Amino acid sequence: MSNFILILFCLAAGVLSRRMNWVAKDGYKALNAWVLYFGLPAISFRFLPKLQWDNSLLFTMLAPFVVLLGSMAFFYFIGKWMKLSQRTTNTLMLVAGLSNTSFVGFPLISAYFGVEQLPIGIVSDQSTFFLLSTIGVVIALKGSLKPQKHIPFSFILRRVFSFPPLIGCILALIIPRWIDMAPLDEFFGVLGATVSPIALFSIGLQLHFGIQRNEVPNLIYALLYKLILGPLLVFGLAMLIGGKGMIMSISIFEMAMPSLVATSIVINQFKLNSKLGNSIIGLSIPLGLLSTYFWYQILINFIL
DSSP, X not given: OHHHHHXXXXXXXXXXXXXXXXXXXXXXXXXXXXXXXXXXXXXXXXXXXXXXXXXXHHHHHHHHHHXXXXXXXXXXXXXXXXXXXXXXXXXXXHHHHSBOTTXXXXXXHHHHTOGGGHHHHHHHHHHHHHHXXXXXXXXXXHHSSSXXXXXXXXXXXXXXXXXXXXXXXXXXXXXXXXXXXXXXXXXXXXXXXXXXXXXXXXXXXXXXXXXXXXXXXXHHHHHHIIIIIHHHHHHHHHHHTTOOSHHHHHHHHHHTSOXXXXXXXXXXXXXXXXXXXXXXXXXXXXXXXXXXXXXHHHHHHHTO
């Protein structure tokens, strides 16, 4: 219960702080920097060295690809049917196809499955980031006001390998093979514990719910895919291959998370439909807190 109170409190504190002007307009950037450069790498060092490889983790790595590819197909046809601009169509592909696997995912994994299951979430999160920095960037460029036909491979490579949590993840897998990091477990645990409250507070600072009436159908389709159809896709795949257990459950659970907040950076950077994208991200979070409860009930009855 305390985990759920923490989630709601931190989100509400962020919304209130923004409305009362207690925090600078771009104050969330400093909070995000802490989470990205220190908090998430600390979680990697705390948990990843203890992660035992299981072939089910291949499903964890594959699930974000399935959801994003499904989103691309779904909104390609929705865009054609509703005669949407390429800019809006690609915005929908991004915000509905990428899940908030860390900022919201980690607190919810801890709340529903226990903090010891976070390594599975880390694997899912790294796959999600890899997609945002590669296929996600391509989608954004193709839907931008000045679409580019040729995207330098060095540009994508630089984005991938300059991401602090990925660097932390790689180091957490390599360094403990040569140096015993066990004495620092408590240190990394305390540092990693800051991620949930700070990340959720940052999300609260960025939440916006404004939407134009003519964009309501687009918003509904995006939320429908993100919270129901996308996770249903990987749930169906798990059932098809007879997947069972904790790894499978958390892999699907992560795909049921709200929209990835970081997609708003890409949307703004490449001048996609930022108003629509940010509204979907904002609304997906409170709705996602509700829908993940129902997904948890499904998972414990059919997968776990």
